[in-house]
Amino acid sequence: MQVTTYDLKKISEKLGLSLKDINKAFKKKILREGEYRDTRTLLFKKNFKHIEKGTVIFLNENLDIVRGYPKTYRALTLYPTIKKHFIDKVVIEEKLNGYNTRIVKIDNEIYALTRSGYICPFTTKKAKKLLNLEILDDYPNYMLCGEMIGLNNPYTPYYYEEVDKGYENLGFYIFDIKERETNKSLPIRDRIELCEKYNLPYVKPLAIVNKEKADIYIKEIIKELDKKGREGVVLKDPDMDVPPLKYTTHYTQCEDLKSAFTFFFDLGVDFIFSRIVREGFMSFEFRESIEERKQRAKDLGESILLPMIETIEKVARGERVSEDFELIFDSEEDLEEFLEFMRKMKMVIKIKNVKKINTDEGLKIKVLIGKIYNKTNDKIISYLNGTLWE
Amino acid sequence: MQVTTYDLKKISEKLGLSLKDINKAFKKKILREGEYRDTRTLLFKKNFKHIEKGTVIFLNENLDIVRGYPKTYRALTLYPTIKKHFIDKVVIEEKLNGYNTRIVKIDNEIYALTRSGYICPFTTKKAKKLLNLEILDDYPNYMLCGEMIGLNNPYTPYYYEEVDKGYENLGFYIFDIKERETNKSLPIRDRIELCEKYNLPYVKPLAIVNKEKADIYIKEIIKELDKKGREGVVLKDPDMDVPPLKYTTHYTQCEDLKSAFTFFFDLGVDFIFSRIVREGFMSFEFRESIEERKQRAKDLGESILLPMIETIEKVARGERVSEDFELIFDSEEDLEEFLEFMRKMKMVIKIKNVKKINTDEGLKIKVLIGKIYNKTNDKIISYLNGTLWE
Numbered sequence: 001m002q003v004t005t006y007d008l009k010k011i012s013e014k015l016g017l018s019l020k021d022i023n024k025a026f027k028k029k030i031l032r033e034g035e036y037r038d039t040r041t042l043l044f045k046k047n048f049k050h051i052e053k054g055t056v057i058f059l060n061e062n063l064d065i066v067r068g069y070p071k072t073y074r075a076l077t078l079y080p081t082i083k084k085h086f087i088d089k090v091v092i093e094e095k096l097n098g099y100n101t102r103i104v105k106i107d108n109e110i111y112a113l114t115r116s117g118y119i120c121p122f123t124t125k126k127a128k129k130l131l132n133l134e135i136l137d138d139y140p141n142y143m144l145c146g147e148m149i150g151l152n153n154p155y156t157p158y159y160y161e162e163v164d165k166g167y168e169n170l171g172f173y174i175f176d177i178k179e180r181e182t183n184k185s186l187p188i189r190d191r192i193e194l195c196e197k198y199n200l201p202y203v204k205p206l207a208i209v210n211k212e213k214a215d216i217y218i219k220e221i222i223k224e225l226d227k228k229g230r231e232g233v234v235l236k237d238p239d240m241d242v243p244p245l246k247y248t249t250h251y252t253q254c255e256d257l258k259s260a261f262t263f264f265f266d267l268g269v270d271f272i273f274s275r276i277v278r279e280g281f282m283s284f285e286f287r288e289s290i291e292e293r294k295q296r297a298k299d300l301g302e303s304i305l306l307p308m309i310e311t312i313e314k315v316a317r318g319e320r321v322s323e324d325f326e327l328i329f330d331s332e333e334d335l336e337e338f339l340e341f342m343r344k345m346k347m348v349i350k351i352k353n354v355k356k357i358n359t360d361e362g363l364k365i366k367v368l369i370g371k372i373y374n375k376t377n378d379k380i381i382s383y384l385n386g387t388l389w390e
Numbered sequence: 391m392q393v394t395t396y397d398l399k400k401i402s403e404k405l406g407l408s409l410k411d412i413n414k415a416f417k418k419k420i421l422r423e424g425e426y427r428d429t430r431t432l433l434f435k436k437n438f439k440h441i442e443k444g445t446v447i448f449l450n451e452n453l454d455i456v457r458g459y460p461k462t463y464r465a466l467t468l469y470p471t472i473k474k475h476f477i478d479k480v481v482i483e484e485k486l487n488g489y490n491t492r493i494v495k496i497d498n499e500i501y502a503l504t505r506s507g508y509i510c511p512f513t514t515k516k517a518k519k520l521l522n523l524e525i526l527d528d529y530p531n532y533m534l535c536g537e538m539i540g541l542n543n544p545y546t547p548y549y550y551e552e553v554d555k556g557y558e559n560l561g562f563y564i565f566d567i568k569e570r571e572t573n574k575s576l577p578i579r580d581r582i583e584l585c586e587k588y589n590l591p592y593v594k595p596l597a598i599v600n601k602e603k604a605d606i607y608i609k610e611i612i613k614e615l616d617k618k619g620r621e622g623v624v625l626k627d628p629d630m631d632v633p634p635l636k637y638t639t640h641y642t643q644c645e646d647l648k649s650a651f652t653f654f655f656d657l658g659v660d661f662i663f664s665r666i667v668r669e670g671f672m673s674f675e676f677r678e679s680i681e682e683r684k685q686r687a688k689d690l691g692e693s694i695l696l697p698m699i700e701t702i703e704k705v706a707r708g709e710r711v712s713e714d715f716e717l718i719f720d721s722e723e724d725l726e727e728f729l730e731f732m733r734k735m736k737m738v739i740k741i742k743n744v745k746k747i748n749t750d751e752g753l754k755i756k757v758l759i760g761k762i763y764n765k766t767n768d769k770i771i772s773y774l775n776g777t778l779w780e
Contacts, residue, residue, distance in 0.1 A: 030424060039682055071780075072778070073477045073778040073779065073780065074778060074779040075776075075779070076773045076777075076778075076779040077773060077774060077776065080775065080776045081776040081777075081778065082774040083776070084775075085776070107581060162491035189498070220468065245778065249639070261666075264666075264667065264670070268666070268667075269665055272657045272662055272663060272666070273658055273662060274779075276654075276658070276662070276694055276695070276698070277654065277658075277698075277779075278653075278779075279656070279695060280695060280698040280699050281702060282774060283695065283699050284699050284702040284703060284706070288699075293696060293699060294692060294696075296686075296691075296693075296695060297691035297692040297694070297695040297696060298684075298686065298687065299691070300691040300694065300695055301686075301688050301689070301690040301691025301694075302684060302687040302688075302691070304666055304687070304690065304691075305670060305673065305683065305687040305690055306683060306684075306687060307667065308666070308667075308670040309670050309673050309674050309678075309683060311671055312671060312674040313674060316674065382650050382704065383466045383467060383469065383671060384467060385474075386465075386467065386470045386471040386473070386474040386475070386491045387466075387471075388463040388464060388465065388466075388471065388475070388635065389463065389464040389465070389466045389664075389667075389668075390461075390463065390464070
């Protein structure tokens with residue numbers, strides 16, 4: 001790899017890393033080259049020193065940096081975790097179940113980055129369409145951090161009523177505005193003010209509470225969100241002076257398990273333990289009766305076992321199981337570019353259906369894409385054929 | 391470590407390993423020194439080339455070898471696995487839920503080895519008491535391989551009606567007789583004949599069936615064993631010409647999960663996925679109705695969640711959770727020797743109660759020992775105190 005064609009010294013200064021560290025990051029393949037059309041980037045594949053995974057350096061004159069969105073830690077218990085973590089007030093926001101996106105404008109171009117730091121052509125185009133991004137002309141040093149949600153997305157296809165526009169279920173909600181080179185967040189009030197000013201959709205606080213009793217409020221909110229089949233909450237300091245925390249519903253734990261166990265040999269192992277531990281601590285903290293616990297256990301058991309058996313049955317019938325999602329593109333070129341991107345991401349995909357649709361915004365292409373989980377398919381076939389289990 | 395005081399060349403010849411391999415095994419800490427009273431041994435901590443984990447070399451004049459008990463692979467599906475694996479007939483034996491033990495006589499001394507290859511003082515003494523071991527005088531090259539079962543054992547304390555003698559629940563059943571230096575098994579008929587001749591308890595075949603239809607028989611047997619709360623079956627070639635296979639009941643999968651999730655931060659992660667996969671394939675192969683699947687899912691969910699919540703509650707109340715077992719010793723010295731052995735095994739244990747009991751075999755000592763799972767205790771405390779989850 002040619003690492004000499006750009007100014008490593010300047011990069012190192014901008015990132016606050018020594019040249020030795022930069023070279024180490026290259027050598028350990030933590031820092032890798034990337035590209036999107038004519039744009040070349042460097043990308044942190046992992047956390048390294050104080051630099052977040054997903055941090056991107058644009059290899060332009062400026063060497064513009066877009067820092068990775070930091071991991072949001074989880075409260076396993078509401079009490080005393082919130083009380084210990086926060087300063088005084090806690091802003092409760094709903095956590096949306098989509099994919100984390102950073103939108104930036106660099107060299108007069110809009111880019112939408114996935115959490116891992118890839119410039120996603122699908123997301124970039126949708127962001128431009130969904131949002132009025134003038135804000136980035138006035139504040140080119142900001143990144144708009146938000147959740148892309150809705151059934152018609154390639155990463156977390158999950159239906160949301162509020163973003164339904166008939167032929168497409170997709171929307172974007174800003175939950176954080178940060179300085180893209182320092183990763184410093186605006187205070188929540190300032191973020192909301194800016195979003196209002198530029199008419200941008202944002203996640204609205206559900207409540208602002210005192211940290212001492214926050215657990216009691218949040219418990220009730222979580223119960224409500226659970227009933228409505230929503231993901232959970234993110235808890236924030238009003239000034240963003242301490243990192244946010246997340247907490248999710250029973251419903252989400254079950255949904256996670258259902259998706260993971262549909263492709264259990266690919267996703268099961270990594271997903272299961274953490275979901276179960278969350279359920280255990282929640283049931284304990286919510287002081288559930290034995291009947292409530294049994295109901296929770298039943299939901300858990302069914303979320304794991306039923307999708308697994310269904311998948312085994314499908315494979316036994318000769319099907320190959322895939323995770324399907326339907327995307328809407330403006331043109332064949334857009335579709336092609338996205339498929340090329342998926343292949344570069346090493347996803348094994350299969351086009352299952354393509355159709356032209358008429359919308360109020362003109363003719364579009366609706367494509368059903370299947371993401372293939374090879375390990376699940378192959379291993380099930382092998383065990384059904386008599387391979388022994390260790 | 392002094393590895394020059396015994397004849398490595400002879401060991402290498404006896405094991406069929408090159409001297410270079412032996413040295414590599416030492417260097418990689420696969421081959422380690424061990425001792426039991428005045429007996430010094432070498433022990434394979436892992437499978438290495440064709441030598442099984444748990445293989446022990448006695449450092450006497452002969453350099454007697456006791457090969458490790460080979461891993462028994464699992465059938466995830468009965469059909470077509472059995473049909474593919476076996477030659478013609480299949481002997482179905484019940485699988486007992488205790489711990490694998492090899493009994494040998496070397497230099498006129500009886501030794502009982504655990505699966506990992508440790509000479510266990512508890513097991514050695516109980517073996518001598520429970521069994522008439524004349525057979526090893528006549529066949530010093532054999533090892534008696536069997537399951538030590540019952541509530542009063544330190545490894546897999548699990549009640550078995552058939553080994554109850556009032557003050558102690560413990561017994562030993564031979565399921566295999568092997569040449570200890572070659573690991574060659576006797577044909578099942580010869581093993582049974584020898585056991586009968588020497589009046590030794592052995593696992594009796596439940597049935598001998600043709601491999602073509604074995605799955606149908608075994609399904610019925612498994613359903614019966616499941617109802618009775620028994621572990622499962624081991625399937626064998628009558629002449630032991632192919633390795634045995636195992637298959638376990640739904641009951642066992644649930645019991646495994648219950649124990650593992652009582653100490654979930656220590657055992658949960660490793661246990662859960664495999665148990666769930668077994669359940670998935672079983673439910674599929676048994677062509678269960680949706681109601682049966684839901685019942686299975688409920689059992690699974692409860693086996694995971696309920697013990698976990700109970701443990702969290704206990705720790706929250708200030709208890710330290712431990713896995714308790716009650717053992718019966720003949721003397722204080724025996725107890726001391728065993729405790730020393732457990733400490734050497736790096737188990738964290740706590741004596742919870744000691745009492746003298748009168749038995750028809752005289753005065754004995756009944757000791758309640760708790761095995762402490764530090765990770766589970768410490769992590770729960772930490773999360774209850776507000777530590778964030780990754």
